[in-house]
Amino acid sequence: MSKVLLKLAQKLADREAQGNLRQLKTAAGLTDFCSNDYLGLARSDKLKKLIREELEKQEHWTVGATGSRLLSGNTALTEDLEKQIAMYHQAEAALLYNSGYVANVGLLSAVPQRGDTIFYDEASHASIKDGIRLSFAKAYPFRHNSLEDLRQKLKHAAGQVFVVVESVYSMDGDKAPLQELVEVCQEPEAALIVDEAHAVGLYGPKGEGLTTALGLDKEVFARVLTYGKAMGCHGAAIVGPAILRDFLINFSRSFIYTTALPAHDVLALQCAYHLLPHLHEERAQVQKLADYLYKELNNAAHIRCTPQHSVILSVFVHDAQQLKPLALALQNEGFDIRPVMSPTVPKGTERLRLIVHTFNTQQEIDGLVQAIKRHT
Incomplete structure (x- = not known):
C-alpha cells in the first residue's frame, strides 16, 4: 500500500x-423520522403528476443542461423561474444554484472582500463555514444566538461587516432572533445574510420562510433558499437586490464554473412553487405532530431532548458511544432514525436527530417514543 493510502487508512481507523x-x-x-421532506412533497403524487404534465409541454427540453449558465446552460425557463422566486419571496432578484451548499459557498466566498469582516453564528451549517473559509475577509464566530456576544465583537469590526445566521438551525430546530439581529446590524450598517434552508415551506403565509413571516424581507441583505428539504426538489436560490444577482453572475465561482440545473429540476421547482401556497393544512399538521412528539418525549423523565422549537427535535444520551447502538435498535423496530456524531456536531452534543413530517401519524410517534423508552 502506498504512503498516501496508508495515511488515509490510518485516518479512517482513528x-x-x-x-x-x-x-x-x-x-x-x-418509517421516516430522518429525512428533511417535512411537507411530503418529495413523495407527493400530485407534484409528480404536475412535473410529468409540464415536461410533456416542453418540445425541446434536454436531459442535461449541456453547460454552465454563462455558456449553453441558460434558458428562458430558468430565467422565468428566477423571476417567479424573486416575486414569491418579495425580493428584487433571484439566482439559482445547484444546491444549498453550492449557494452558500458561492455567496460567501465572493461578496465579502479583503479588509471586510464576517461574524457568523457558531452553530451555522458546514456550507456557511466553508464559504467563509474561501473568502479573503476576516471572520469570527459568535456564540449561538447570543446578541450580546455579537454586539461585543462588532465593536472590533473593520471594513464592510457581514452577519451570517440561519433562520432555523438544523440540529436543535431553534430560531435565530431575526428581529433583534436586524436592530443590532443597523448601527454598524452590517449586511445580514440569512440561510432559510430549514424554514422555506414551513413559515410565512405561503411558506416563504421565517424572514417573510416576520416582515423583515427589506431588512435582510441576502437570503439563501434551499429546495432539497421542505420543497421536496433539488437546487437552491439566493434572493436579494438585483445588483447582488449581477455581482454573483460575474464573481461567484460556484455559479460560473458549474453545469446548470437541467430542465427537469427547473420544472420540478416551478411545480413545487405552484403547490406551496396551498399547503396551509400540511404546515399546521406537521407542527401539531411536532408538538405531540415533544410532549410525549417529555413525559418520560429519563429522556432529555431539545426545547420545543420546530419540526426538528434532538434526543441526547449520557454516553455518545450509546448512540449508534440505540439508532440501530430503533431501525430494527422499523424507524428510520440516525445518530448525529462529532465532528458534525461538537463533542458532547452528539444526539439522535428526529424529524417530523406531515405524513407521519400519532400512532407512529407513539411507537417511536415507546421504542426510545425501551432502549434508553
Missing part, C-alpha cells in the same frame, strides 16, 4: 476507534 466512522446506508421500508 475515526472508527472514536466511534464516528461514517457509512452509507439505505432505509427501505422504515
Whole structure:
C-alpha cells in the first residue's frame, strides 16, 4: 500500500476507534423520522403528476443542461423561474444554484472582500463555514444566538461587516432572533445574510420562510433558499437586490464554473412553487405532530431532548458511544432514525436527530417514543 493510502487508512481507523466512522446506508421500508421532506412533497403524487404534465409541454427540453449558465446552460425557463422566486419571496432578484451548499459557498466566498469582516453564528451549517473559509475577509464566530456576544465583537469590526445566521438551525430546530439581529446590524450598517434552508415551506403565509413571516424581507441583505428539504426538489436560490444577482453572475465561482440545473429540476421547482401556497393544512399538521412528539418525549423523565422549537427535535444520551447502538435498535423496530456524531456536531452534543413530517401519524410517534423508552 502506498504512503498516501496508508495515511488515509490510518485516518479512517482513528475515526472508527472514536466511534464516528461514517457509512452509507439505505432505509427501505422504515418509517421516516430522518429525512428533511417535512411537507411530503418529495413523495407527493400530485407534484409528480404536475412535473410529468409540464415536461410533456416542453418540445425541446434536454436531459442535461449541456453547460454552465454563462455558456449553453441558460434558458428562458430558468430565467422565468428566477423571476417567479424573486416575486414569491418579495425580493428584487433571484439566482439559482445547484444546491444549498453550492449557494452558500458561492455567496460567501465572493461578496465579502479583503479588509471586510464576517461574524457568523457558531452553530451555522458546514456550507456557511466553508464559504467563509474561501473568502479573503476576516471572520469570527459568535456564540449561538447570543446578541450580546455579537454586539461585543462588532465593536472590533473593520471594513464592510457581514452577519451570517440561519433562520432555523438544523440540529436543535431553534430560531435565530431575526428581529433583534436586524436592530443590532443597523448601527454598524452590517449586511445580514440569512440561510432559510430549514424554514422555506414551513413559515410565512405561503411558506416563504421565517424572514417573510416576520416582515423583515427589506431588512435582510441576502437570503439563501434551499429546495432539497421542505420543497421536496433539488437546487437552491439566493434572493436579494438585483445588483447582488449581477455581482454573483460575474464573481461567484460556484455559479460560473458549474453545469446548470437541467430542465427537469427547473420544472420540478416551478411545480413545487405552484403547490406551496396551498399547503396551509400540511404546515399546521406537521407542527401539531411536532408538538405531540415533544410532549410525549417529555413525559418520560429519563429522556432529555431539545426545547420545543420546530419540526426538528434532538434526543441526547449520557454516553455518545450509546448512540449508534440505540439508532440501530430503533431501525430494527422499523424507524428510520440516525445518530448525529462529532465532528458534525461538537463533542458532547452528539444526539439522535428526529424529524417530523406531515405524513407521519400519532400512532407512529407513539411507537417511536415507546421504542426510545425501551432502549434508553
